[in-house]
Amino acid sequence: MDYKHSDSLTHLMKSVLKLHRHNVDRLIQEYDVYPGQPPLLLRLAEQDGQIQKELAQKINIQPATLTVMITRMEKAGLLERRTDPEDQRVSRVYLTEKGRMATGKVKEALRTIEEACFGNFSLEEKLLFRRLLLQMQSDLQALPPQKNG
Incomplete structure (x- = not known):
């Protein structure tokens, strides 16, 4: 059978993830939080x-x-950098009060989208879906690294 990308599960998954991110971004934009910043x-x-x-390591960028x-x-007032009191070469990042409020709104947006995504799923379907995603994650992590050159 010929492979048709538009009918593939990965194409559907990519589309769902794109819609998920778009909707989260739409819900948080009024709080000076932009795409990529919630993590x-x-x-x-x-x-x-x-x-x-x-x-950088934790959010994989x-x-x-x-x-x-x-x-x-x-500049948006969400974070501030402060020098580490014990090592002046190190800068630490802290949420401001506005950043804490924005984080609460991000969590609300994620909860809203989670409910929209899975509101029609039974508990058993959610548990199965979680198991399948964990299996996919494990399988992809187990792929051998690509050789350079």
């Missing part, structure tokens, strides 16, 4: 005052990209 807010809500290198993101979010 940083959520990580800082879990543990405020992390160093940039740790944050390049340190330079994170620096640009933090600068933009500082």
Whole structure:
């Protein structure tokens, strides 16, 4: 049988994820939070005052990209950088009061979208879906690294 990408499960999954992100972004834009920023807010809500290198690893982006993101979010009043009191070479990132409020709104938006996505699923279907996603994640992580050159 001929492979037709538009009929593939991965194409459908990509479409669903794109709709998910679009709807989350739509719900949070009024709080000065832009696409790509929610993971940083959520990580800082879990543990405020992390160093940039740790944050970049945790949200899986390049340190330079994170620096640009933090600068933009500082200008919006969501975050602030402070020098580590024990090591002046290290900068730590903290949520501001506005950032904490925005994080609460991000969590509300994610909860709203989660309910929209899975409101018609039974508990058993949700558990099966979770198991299948975890299996996909595991299978993709097990792929051998691509050889360079």
